[in-house]
Amino acid sequence: MSRLLSTLRGRLFALLAVLGAVTAVAVAGATYVSVRAEADQLFDYQLRQTALSLRDQGRIAPDEAANLADPSLDYVVQIWSVQGLQLYSSRPQGMTEALPPRAVLGFSDQRLGGQDWRVFSAATPQRVVQVAQPLAVRQKLAAVAALRSIAPVAVALPLVAAAVWWLIGVSLAPLARVTQAAQARGATALDALPTAGLPGEVAPLVDAFNGLLGRLATAFDAQRSFVADAAHELRSPLTALKLQLGLLRDSAPGEQQDEAIARLRGGIDRAAHLVEQLLALARAEPGAEAADLPLDLAELARQAVADVQPLAARAGVAVTLTAPDPLPLAGDPQALRGACRNLIDNAVKYGARAVRVSALRGPRGAPLLRVDDDGPGIPPADRERVFDRFQRGEDVATVEGSGLGLAIVQAAARQQGATVVLDTAPLGGLRAEIRWPG
Structure with a gap:
């Protein structure tokens, strides 16, 4: 960066020097011509006055x-x-x-x-x-007078050049300080660069860069928090798998061993589900690339209902779908399908007996995905908190889950430019809606 500033300073000086030289030559030329003309007029005046004075003498x-x-x-x-x-x-x-x-x-x-x-x-x-x-004599005298008149310009040129070089250095000094501050930082230093004294032309660039640093700091903090939470949550299922593997090793062949194998298989399924949820949340994080493909929200809702239907059938939950018309929009099909599946899955796991899924148009004609259930719902005071990662409901002891479902839904909705709203359903349970702007 210091070499870049030196190059910029040299380039600005060269451009200003060329401009100053051209201006000085033009001014000197005009001055030379003007002084020559005035000298000629003066010499002519002297000739005339001499002749007239002699003419009048006897x-x-x-x-x-x-x-x-x-x-x-x-x-x-x-x-x-x-x-x-x-x-x-x-x-x-x-x-x-x-x-x-x-x-x-x-x-x-x-x-x-x-x-x-x-x-x-x-x-x-x-x-x-x-x-x-x-x-020849008068032209020589006129030339000498003209050269004397432009001599100050020639003397001033080096002084002006030195002043311009100094002024460019002073003008670039704040940018040099910002450059030095950026070079002196480590890879993890994401605090804002100094903006005091920056020229008006450079300040917006540094402000934009500071904004980028702020967003990066927020994203890195979120990633560090995510990794720490994920490591904490993975520790429990992995520890359980180790215990179940020990029980399987120590169990006698027969019914006891079969039971141990079933518990081990269930633990592996839970760990795999947690990993899938973590990957889904990572794909929906801010900054992750999202597909922008044409899709039909009604068809995605049908696919999500079909995905959850086996689980709902085992739990005795009736899942119905209302999607009368196609709802075309652009977005990531995988992320939206996963968000809808998580909403239905939460309703089934947390005690609902009936779940209604609707894909329709909202009051302003924008697409709207709605999931109503008749379960216990979520108290209004807790509806903001349930979007946090690894946040479980009150039935955490009886309901299997990772606490990532609603966090995935919210991240996927934001990635698609939509919002998630929780309310009380007409069935008495929870109403969850993904709303697109109208």
Whole structure:
């Protein structure tokens, strides 16, 4: 994760650096062009002002003529009479060709002696004043001024880059803390990761991850509790099997041995039933994969009644089914069939003499599976508690069972998006319903 953060930091910095470089180049280019244009305007203004000042003078004083003849001066001044006679020239050394006596008034560009010049000409009734400057000189000066104007941008770029690198590090620091907290944890640490100071873009991700950790912690706690309860419940039948096996070994051949074999077979059947119930509960636990197949609830109810019918016949319990119409829905056929079978099986085992199974549509048209019996029922105060695992009724001493039936029913119903409701049946016993949302 630290390498991932370093890569993310480098990528963000590279993207911002490219963006900053492009922006800086664009700004520098625009500044350079703007300063060049302003410098050209300034030089043109100086040419014009020099020419106009000389035009208004009657003559050029010796000291002024000496200044204009300074070799370091970039300007060239020439004065012509209206007849074309050169009255004055400050032409420096190296300028082999004079400005033309007849020039375009105002600004113009001319090429003299292999060099480009910027010329401004002003006229009076007696003379023509021309002031010129080499374009190369003024372009050089303009370029220097422009470069000086963008020099701060070039100096600021490394500083801005360093600041951006630091700011990215500061912005990613909360995420780095979360990463370090996650890396420092063991395999069983499922408490929430710290969310203080996280950016708004990252906080929802960490919150979602914390939610996942919370669900995992709940699921692991349920599994640990389930394993502990299952181990406790399996200890008794396995101990009984060991005792029955010892009795079988010590019993004399004949009726005593046959009785021991029958008890051993019954113990094995009870242990197998408990294992089947545990597997059914594990398949219906939250997080377990559930089939989502098209099925007919009425047909599943018929199959569940057929499964329990032999047990009901031995106990003398009348089981009737009311399922007039098909009830199509999507779900796990095995889980729903097992839930219906457990409801009927509980009614038969806990003293009912009549059991009515109904597969019909509820008040809102949603499928509804109902099991009514005339047994002793469950007191209202205990109806929530009976859904706990290995929770047995008051007749635990006389009724065989694992205490997982209603827990399996509730888990299977939740897995299918349904709910289990317990109430008092019209027959006087318990009414158990699996309701799907309408």
